[in-house]
Amino acid sequence: MLGPDQCLFALEDRWTYAFDAGGDRAVPLAVVFAHTPDDVCNVMQYAAARRIPVVPRGAGSGLTGGAVPAMGGIVLVLERMNRILEIDTDNLCATVETGVITGTLQKAVEKKGLFYPPDPASAGFSTIGGNIAENAGGMRAAKYGVTKQYVLGLEVVLPDGRRVTLGSKCIKDVVGYSMTELFVGSEGTLGVITQAIVRLVPLPETIKTLAVSFPDIQAAGQVVPMLLKTGVTPCTLEFIDRFCLQAVRKTGLSDPVASLISPDTGAMLLIELDGDEDAVAKEAATVRQICGQCGATGIHSARNPAEREQLWEVRRSIHGALAGLCPHWLEEDIAVPPASIPDMLEKLAALALEQNLRILSFGHFADGNIHLSVSEAAGPLSPQRAGEVTHQIFSLTKVLGGRIAAEHGIGLAKKEYLSVNLDDDTLDLALQLKKMLDPSGILNPGKIFPTHDHQPGNPDAANGVYPPGII
Ligand SMILES: Cc1cc2nc3c(=O)[nH]c(=O)nc-3n(C[C@H](O)[C@H](O)[C@H](O)COP(=O)(O)OP(=O)(O)OC[C@H]3O[C@@H](n4cnc5c(N)ncnc54)[C@H](O)[C@@H]3O)c2cc1C
Structure with a gap:
C-alpha cells in the first residue's frame, strides 16, 4: 500500500x-x-x-x-509530512503537518512578524508532532506557557485507522468535549497526530539578555519569588550551577563569556526580557535591583545579537561539557512549585553530601523545572544505585509538591515511578481511556503505564507474542 x-x-x-x-x-x-x-x-x-x-x-x-x-x-x-499548510496572519494561527521541524515553523512565522513561543532546546531538530505528543516545554514557559497553550486544533488518526478532527481556529470553541487536549502529552499512545492548528502571537519588538553571577545557587534561587512578586515575568530565566559552569569553562570559551565564569562564580542566571522597548528597559532595571539585593556579584548585558549568542552558548554547551566529565549520567527532569526551588536545591545538596554523589543542576528557574545529572563522585552509577537514587530524588520532589516529569514525558524511562504522582484511581482512569481508544493495545505499547499493569488491552503484546525488540 x-x-x-x-x-x-x-x-x-x-x-x-x-x-x-x-x-x-x-x-x-x-x-x-x-x-x-x-x-x-x-x-x-x-x-x-x-x-x-x-x-x-x-x-x-x-x-x-x-x-x-x-x-x-x-x-x-512522520518526518516527511512536513508542510506548513497555512500561516493565517489575520487570525494569528498556523496549520501544519506534524512532521514540520519546530524551528522551521518559528522562522517562517517570524518572517511575517509573528511568534510561535514554545521553545524546547531541541527546536532546531524536533517536530511539532513530537512536541505536541510530549507537551514539550522549553525556555519561555514561565511567560508564554508550554506547547498545550498553543494547540487550537488537531487531526488525529485513531488506532483503528479512523481519522478525527478536533478543535478549530476559534479561540472560543465548546462544541462537545474538549478532546484536543486529550492528545496533547499522550506520548503517541492514543492516536497519531497528522495535522495541527497552532496559535501564534505578535513578535515582541525587542529582547534584552542579562547574564548574572551569584556566589551560590541558593542566592540565585531567591531571585525567582522576589521577581515574580514585582509583576515582572522574564521570558527566560535559566540557571546553571557551579559544577555545570566549571564543566563549560573547561571546554574553553571565547571572551567576553569566559570572563563571566570566574572560578568563584557559584551560579549563573541567564535572564531574557521581551516586549516593547520602554517596558523592557523598566523591567531590566527591576531585575538588576532584585539581583543586587540577592547578592549578585556581576551583571552582564548583551550589547548585540552576537554577544547574546555567546551567552546562550554557555547554556547550550552544558550537555557536551558534562559528557567530558563522565561517560554516563543519571538524568532527571523534575518540577517543583517555583518558590520551592531554593528548598529543593538545598535538599539535593544534602543528598549529594550524604551519599557521596555528584549532583549537577541547570534548568528553567521561573517555572520550577530542574534538570539534574547525577553520578558517583568517581564515575557512573551502577543500575541498582541509579534506581535507589532516583527513588530518593523523586521522594524529595513529592514532599515539595513537585512532579517527577516536567517536560520530557514518561515513556519507558519513568513508567515504573508513575505512582509517585498518580494515585490508583487516577491511574485507572488513564488505563480506561487507553483501553477505550486502543482496545487491542497496538499503539505504542510498553509506554507510560507500569509493567505490572500489563499494557492495557494487549495481552498478546504483554505475553511477548510479537517478536520483542532487542532492549
Ligand atoms: C538536546 C536536547 C534538548 C532537549 N530540550 C528539550 C526542552 O528544552 N524541552 C522539552 O520539552 N524537551 C526537550 N527535549 C526532548 C525532545 O526534543 C522533545 O520531547 C520533543 O518534543 C520530541 O520531539 P520529536 O519530534 O523528536 O519526537 P520523538 O522523539 O520522535 O517522539 C516523542 C514521542 O512523541 C510521539 N510522537 C511523535 N510524533 C507523533 C505524532 N505525530 N503523533 C503522535 N505521537 C507522536 C512518539 O511516539 C514518542 O512517544 C530535548 C531533547 C534533546 C535531545
Whole structure:
C-alpha cells in the first residue's frame, strides 16, 4: 500500500530507528514513512487487523524512550509530512503537518512578524508532532506557557485507522468535549497526530539578555519569588550551577563569556526580557535591583545579537561539557512549585553530601523545572544505585509538591515511578481511556503505564507474542 521509498526492512536500516535520545534500544520489524494522512490511516488499519504494534515517531529526539519500539512492530515516521499548510496572519494561527521541524515553523512565522513561543532546546531538530505528543516545554514557559497553550486544533488518526478532527481556529470553541487536549502529552499512545492548528502571537519588538553571577545557587534561587512578586515575568530565566559552569569553562570559551565564569562564580542566571522597548528597559532595571539585593556579584548585558549568542552558548554547551566529565549520567527532569526551588536545591545538596554523589543542576528557574545529572563522585552509577537514587530524588520532589516529569514525558524511562504522582484511581482512569481508544493495545505499547499493569488491552503484546525488540 506504500511506495518502495516509504519502507525499510533491512536490519541495518531498522537499527537506525531502534533508539531516541534516551538510553533504551529496540529494533522494529519495519520502518515506514507516511507521506499523507491516508498513509497513516492505511498503516493503522493494516496493523489493527493483524494486531501489530505501531510506534509513531517524529525526529526521535525524545529523552524517555517514547519513540523506541519496545515491543517490536512498525515504526511509523512522520518526518516527511512536513508542510506548513497555512500561516493565517489575520487570525494569528498556523496549520501544519506534524512532521514540520519546530524551528522551521518559528522562522517562517517570524518572517511575517509573528511568534510561535514554545521553545524546547531541541527546536532546531524536533517536530511539532513530537512536541505536541510530549507537551514539550522549553525556555519561555514561565511567560508564554508550554506547547498545550498553543494547540487550537488537531487531526488525529485513531488506532483503528479512523481519522478525527478536533478543535478549530476559534479561540472560543465548546462544541462537545474538549478532546484536543486529550492528545496533547499522550506520548503517541492514543492516536497519531497528522495535522495541527497552532496559535501564534505578535513578535515582541525587542529582547534584552542579562547574564548574572551569584556566589551560590541558593542566592540565585531567591531571585525567582522576589521577581515574580514585582509583576515582572522574564521570558527566560535559566540557571546553571557551579559544577555545570566549571564543566563549560573547561571546554574553553571565547571572551567576553569566559570572563563571566570566574572560578568563584557559584551560579549563573541567564535572564531574557521581551516586549516593547520602554517596558523592557523598566523591567531590566527591576531585575538588576532584585539581583543586587540577592547578592549578585556581576551583571552582564548583551550589547548585540552576537554577544547574546555567546551567552546562550554557555547554556547550550552544558550537555557536551558534562559528557567530558563522565561517560554516563543519571538524568532527571523534575518540577517543583517555583518558590520551592531554593528548598529543593538545598535538599539535593544534602543528598549529594550524604551519599557521596555528584549532583549537577541547570534548568528553567521561573517555572520550577530542574534538570539534574547525577553520578558517583568517581564515575557512573551502577543500575541498582541509579534506581535507589532516583527513588530518593523523586521522594524529595513529592514532599515539595513537585512532579517527577516536567517536560520530557514518561515513556519507558519513568513508567515504573508513575505512582509517585498518580494515585490508583487516577491511574485507572488513564488505563480506561487507553483501553477505550486502543482496545487491542497496538499503539505504542510498553509506554507510560507500569509493567505490572500489563499494557492495557494487549495481552498478546504483554505475553511477548510479537517478536520483542532487542532492549
Ligand atoms: C538536546 C536536547 C534538548 C532537549 N530540550 C528539550 C526542552 O528544552 N524541552 C522539552 O520539552 N524537551 C526537550 N527535549 C526532548 C525532545 O526534543 C522533545 O520531547 C520533543 O518534543 C520530541 O520531539 P520529536 O519530534 O523528536 O519526537 P520523538 O522523539 O520522535 O517522539 C516523542 C514521542 O512523541 C510521539 N510522537 C511523535 N510524533 C507523533 C505524532 N505525530 N503523533 C503522535 N505521537 C507522536 C512518539 O511516539 C514518542 O512517544 C530535548 C531533547 C534533546 C535531545
